[in-house]
Amino acid sequence: MAVIDLRSDTVTLPTAGMRAAMAAAEVGDDVYGEDPTVRRLEERAAELMGTEAALFVPSGTMGNQVAIAVHTRPGQEVIVEAYSHIYNVEMATMARFSGVQPRVLAGERGVFTAEQVAAAIRPPLYYLAQTGLVCLENTHNAMGGRIWPLSEARAILEVAHGRGLPVHLDGARIFNAAVALGIPAAELVRGFDSVMFCLSKGLGCPVGSMLCGSREFIAEARRVRKALGGGMRQVGILAAAGLYALNHHIDRLAEDHENARLLAQGLAQIDGLSVWPPETNIVIFEIVRGPTAAELCQRLKQRGVLAAPAGAGTSPRQIRMVTHLNVARADVLRTVDLVAEELRASRM
């Protein structure tokens, strides 16, 4: 029985076409700036984001943390949302590496307002921590792949820039937002001072993320990446996977969104479940009556379906299922049937 793995879109496996591109990649030493494939990937990423430059980094976490290090000075504050990845799942790295503290704003399902940001920016009193950066997350992972409303993002950019503050976008899944809205990613990230997006999630690469911004920002980011041990050598082998994904795996994200809708619709028919309507490829549902999330995940695992309790401090009765490249429509239908069976069985 083939396992249906809905824990995350990070579990995606490189396709045959991607592996062929990797095997054929022209490479050089990227620390010397001599890997042509990395150069091409960085140019392509910058083009797609509408920025001057881009940098290949080993992970999304490194991309976000390099951005924080470049934008801030020790002793400052970074405005983040309460359920954001940067605040919850990056091991307090902004504190240990950049010497800054998070200023946490509670969003409404992951989204805070320009008014909240305006109120949280510190006045220039010498005895107060000074705000150094604002971070947004689009799509919002812990809040079920929610798309950050463009008008609110623009209002926040205006407030922050008006106070001389940079804004970083954790756009790990920005292409999911772009495809779902039918708006080019460059349009969604216009005005941000830096953007990180992941190649290793729904785009299906084995490794890697891109950090995008101005030439000046990326030059400094390259230094910080090296300081973190992120200088890589013949890494064009991995960059080739990224280029392949940017050319072949963006539009197909629509299939993942369609499968997520189908999954949510099926789950919503099951007695005892409350399902968040998905906006992209992440479905979160709550077990209102029945076992805990951990128990249901355990039962599903025995039937060949992997899912995970929802993370980032959300409720112990919530489960997250993520659709991706290696999940077919039939897998979704089978998952709905198995969840229904296991919930019924758990009540007997």
Ligand SMILES: *Cc1c(COP(=O)(O)O)cnc(C)c1O
């Ligand atoms: C996955 C993710 C990251 C970090 O990416 P890694 O490559 O796992 O370090 C950052 N932000 C969000 C929103 C993510 O979903």
